[in-house]
Amino acid sequence: MMTTPSSGPVVGTVHLVGAGPGDPDLLTLRAARLIMHARLIVHDGLVDPAILALAPAGARFVSVAKSRSRHTMPQDAINDLLVREALAGNDVVRLKGGDPFVFGRGGEEAEACRAAGVPVAVVPGISAAMGAAAAAGIALTHRDAASTVSFVAGQCKGLAEQNWAGLAGKGRTLVIYMGLATAGAITEKLIGDGLSPDMPVAVIENATRPDMRVLRGVLAGLDRIVSTHRVKSPALIIIGEVAAREDAGRIAKIAECAL
Numbered sequence: 078m079m080t081t082p083s084s085g086p087v088v089g090t091v092h093l094v095g096a097g098p099g100d101p102d103l104l105t106l107r108a109a110r111l112i113m114h115a116r117l118i119v120h121d122g123l124v125d126p127a128i129l130a131l132a133p134a135g136a137r138f139v140s141v142a143k144s145r146s147r148h149t150m151p152q153d154a155i156n157d158l159l160v161r162e163a164l165a166g167n168d169v170v171r172l173k174g175g176d177p178f179v180f181g182r183g184g185e186e187a188e189a190c191r192a193a194g195v196p197v198a199v200v201p202g203i204s205a206a207m208g209a210a211a212a213a214g215i216a217l218t219h220r221d222a223a224s225t226v227s228f229v230a231g232q233c234k235g236l237a238e239q240n241w242a243g244l245a246g247k248g249r250t251l252v253i254y255m256g257l258a259t260a261g262a263i264t265e266k267l268i269g270d271g272l273s274p275d276m277p278v279a280v281i282e283n284a285t286r287p288d289m290r291v292l293r294g295v296l297a298g299l300d301r302i303v304s305t306h307r308v309k310s311p312a313l314i315i316i317g318e319v320a321a322r323e324d325a326g327r328i329a330k331i332a333e334c335a336l
Contacts (some may be wrong), residue, residue: 089163091190092170092309093177094303098209099125099311100285108200115170117157117162121181123174123311125286152182156189163195175205176309180230180254208282213291215320222318223250231263232312233257245272250317257312261300268317272296277321284314284321293320 089107097103116123122142163179177183190197217226227244282290
């Protein structure tokens with residue numbers, strides 16, 4: 078909602094909105110309302126086209142899609158774009174896959190807006206990890222298999238600098254975002270930390286969407302799973318005993334039949 082300072086021009090609000098894992102039915106009510114009334118949507122490349130289609134006719138779209146090898150717009154430029162549009166009096170729906178504050182760089186964008194005097198509202202979404210696990214029938218925590226779950230980025234600021242010691246193993250679940258390109262290095266890193274090569278893994282591609290794939294195997298074969306099946310983003314890697322539980326496959330099958 079626009080605000081009017083006592084002495085100054087109208088300033089728009091930037092809404093950092095989580096678009097969830099992909100399926101439009103998993104949007105929050107608030108997210109859906111904002112999209113359906115938006116005049117300007119700044120969106121990531123992983124936002125499903127069906128979600129963008131909810132916007133009204135005449136809405137303006139700005140794609141700031143990123144890939145590992147190509148960024149259409151650096152993060153600083155995205156921050157500047159949000160601030161510039163809001164200071165021009167435009168409310169902005171900044172649409173992000175999953176949740177804005179879970180590997181979505183929403184924190185950086187919120188800080189940039191606040192520093193410029195732009196109001197920010199955060200609308201959380203179902204995170205990619207929660208959505209993917211649910212769609213695949215994998216319980217991230219389970220009384221018989223895991224009491225701890227951790228989320229890490231497979232390429233954030235360089236894999237070598239990240240300390241994952243103790244995050245994976247018996248009774249623990251590790252969820253890896255952005256890990257496709259570094260699957261081989263991830264395997265070496267975890268095995269080097271003492272994790273068994275036979276630890277179950279699941280790779281979930283296009284979670285909650287009609288073309289979703291769930292590929293299961295063991296840690297030693299992770300890189301081979303990704304390359305052999307030509308897995309593409311968006312995809313998540315889940316490592317832990319929960320990935321191999323027999324009930325996971327049954328639950329996923331039931332969910333598939335219910336669609």
